[in-house]
Amino acid sequence: MNPFAYTSPRNTTDASALAVPNGDFALPVLKSGGMDLLDRMKEGLERPDLVVDLTRIDDPTLDAIDAGRIGGRVTLAMVAESEELRKSAPILGAASGSAATPQVRNVATVAGNLLQETRCWYWRMSQFDCLRKTGDDCPAREGDHRFHVIFQDGPCLMVHPSNLAPALFVLDGEVEVVGGDRTRIPIRDLYADPAVDWRSASVLSPAEIITGIRFKSAPNSAFIALKQKQSFDWPMVSGYAVLDLDGDVIKSARTCAGAVAPRPHPLPQVDAALAGLSIHDEARIRAACEISVDGADPLPGTAYKMTLLPVAIRRAVAAAAHSAGTARGGDA
Amino acid sequence: MNGGGPTIIGPLPAKTSLQVNGRQLDFVAEPATTLLEALREQCDVTGPKEVCDRAACGGCTVLLDERPVASCMMLALDATDRKITTVEGIGSVDAPDPLQMAMAEFDAMQCGFCTPGVVTAAKALLIQNPRPNLDEIRAALSGNLCRCGTYPNIFNAVLVASGQEPVEEPTDRGRSASGERA
Numbered sequence: 001m002n003p004f005a006y007t008s009p010r011n012t013t014d015a016s017a018l019a020v021p022n023g024d025f026a027l028p029v030l031k032s033g034g035m036d037l038l039d040r041m042k043e044g045l046e047r048p049d050l051v052v053d054l055t056r057i058d059d060p061t062l063d064a065i066d067a068g069r070i071g072g073r074v075t076l077a078m079v080a081e082s083e084e085l086r087k088s089a090p091i092l093g094a095a096s097g098s099a100a101t102p103q104v105r106n107v108a109t110v111a112g113n114l115l116q117e118t119r120c121w122y123w124r125m126s127q128f129d130c131l132r133k134t135g136d137d138c139p140a141r142e143g144d145h146r147f148h149v150i151f152q153d154g155p156c157l158m159v160h161p162s163n164l165a166p167a168l169f170v171l172d173g174e175v176e177v178v179g180g181d182r183t184r185i186p187i188r189d190l191y192a193d194p195a196v197d198w199r200s201a202s203v204l205s206p207a208e209i210i211t212g213i214r215f216k217s218a219p220n221s222a223f224i225a226l227k228q229k230q231s232f233d234w235p236m237v238s239g240y241a242v243l244d245l246d247g248d249v250i251k252s253a254r255t256c257a258g259a260v261a262p263r264p265h266p267l268p269q270v271d272a273a274l275a276g277l278s279i280h281d282e283a284r285i286r287a288a289c290e291i292s293v294d295g296a297d298p299l300p301g302t303a304y305k306m307t308l309l310p311v312a313i314r315r316a317v318a319a320a321a322h323s324a325g326t327a328r329g330g331d332a
Numbered sequence: 333m334n335g336g337g338p339t340i341i342g343p344l345p346a347k348t349s350l351q352v353n354g355r356q357l358d359f360v361a362e363p364a365t366t367l368l369e370a371l372r373e374q375c376d377v378t379g380p381k382e383v384c385d386r387a388a389c390g391g392c393t394v395l396l397d398e399r400p401v402a403s404c405m406m407l408a409l410d411a412t413d414r415k416i417t418t419v420e421g422i423g424s425v426d427a428p429d430p431l432q433m434a435m436a437e438f439d440a441m442q443c444g445f446c447t448p449g450v451v452t453a454a455k456a457l458l459i460q461n462p463r464p465n466l467d468e469i470r471a472a473l474s475g476n477l478c479r480c481g482t483y484p485n486i487f488n489a490v491l492v493a494s495g496q497e498p499v500e501e502p503t504d505r506g507r508s509a510s511g512e513r514a
Contacts, residue, residue, distance in 0.1 A: 001364045003362055004343050005341060005342045005343045005363060006340070006341045006342055006363035006407070007339065007341065009337075010338065014337055014338055017337075018337075038366075038405045038407070039386060042385065042386070049343070050340070051363065051407070053410065100387075100475075101387070101402075101475025102453065102471075102472060103387060103390060103400050104475070106396070106400060106401050107401050107402070107405070230474065231474035232475065
């Protein structure tokens with residue numbers, strides 16, 4: 001890592017002020033758990049001259065868990081272990097508990113999970129330039145893109161790396177922010193349109209800090225990851241489902257796909273097809289989940305995800321219908 | 333600087349203190365020093381190992397306030413005022429922890445390079461859950477890679493260290509899980 005200065009402000013006002021480039025420090029960066037930031041710094045992708053540490057900010061709301069809110073500094077491990085969240089929105093614990101390893105989950109935070117950078121290996125290697133850095137070409141398009149998009153929503157072929165972001169999509173989540181002139185951003189507006197801006201990790205300004213996430217209660221919610229490895233791996237495809245049930249009938253559904261597009265990929269056509277079905281009507285649920293790939297334009301190396309996506313969505317719907325199916329990890 | 337604002341440390345080397353295995357260790361290091369580098373190179377605490385340097389393998393596992401973390405992906409300055417436990421703090425050669433006795437009994441290592449991280453992560457599990465089942469052991473150790481492949485022996489050692497029966501399947505040629513010659 002390059003040399004840098006380090007500071008631990010005690011409140012978010014100071015942290016926001018320090019995070020804006022100024023005469024003393026041209027490249028300040030905010031750090032909470034630091035898991036993804038240190039990875040990028042070790043690779044030379046990021047060379048800050050000031051690291052602004054958020055772990056010593058004196059604000060207990062950053063660490064609090066309620067039925068409809070999680071502080072931005074809560075670790076993925078705490079989300080996965082929360083009994084309260086297991087009742088109110090089990091999808092969040094399942095998605096958090098499936099990420100990375102115990103060692104990482106004990107440090108990585110909710111806000112950091114939402115703002116982590118893509119795992120595209122061309123982007124991650126300093127030897128390559130690419131569309132998402134300063135270049136005009138995407139090395140993944142002609143290269144090895146087996147973990148990339150099937151929905152080409154923009155010129156960059158990265159998939160979004162966050163386990164939590166698609167869960168917040170189906171929970172109608174919002175992020176709380178300080179440091180700017182807004183206090184809430186709907187999760188669907190946190191990330192820029194990949195057809196317009198394929199370089200930013202979010203729409204946040206340098207001074208803005210995520211202090212928490214808010215979401216609606218969803219006892220019938222589930223997350224399924226299809227991964228090559230059960231540990232320290234990002235999903236090939238993930239499925240997210242929230243069901244509003246009337247007895248055994250799906251009154252309404254919200255589904256979303258992960259790891260298939262540059263942003264979390266909501267599936268309104270699947271939601272419409274699921275509405276009114278019995279949770280026991282396997283044939284029609286299967287048919288509804290098959291259309292999850294509508295509009296996909298896979299790459300040669302990602303065609304296999306066309307088979308995986310309907311499976312992930314179907315398993316997520318089944319697990320959400322029988323909420324016992326959302327036990328630890330959500331890995332299938 | 334910043335008149336009343338938060339103190340800015342570095343980028344030149346600055347005095348740093350860590351609480352490691354019940355001792356306060358003072359040293360001088362750049363803010364860019366990771367916790368692993370500080371432990372090994374400044375504090376002479378060499379139990380945690382650098383292997384992948386990306387939090388993927390668990391070789392550098394230490395306990396931060398009794399939770400396992402990857403010390404390679406944490407700045408030393410992030411760990412000041414926290415309670416750090418390395419494998420050296422779990423037991424000694426003269427007074428090993430029951431977990432370390434069981435690791436030796438079950439031959440739960442080959443090259444031994446992952447062992448400090450494995451013991452540290454397993455100890456954290458046993459603090460939190462004194463009688464874990466096999467699935468819980470596997471989940472708790474899912475961040476620790478052993479490329480010699482001694483996992484069955486490690487799992488048996490953790491079972492026995494927590495007062496339970498080992499899984500009865502051969503884990504080594506000619507040797508049963510309980511360590512007897514077949």
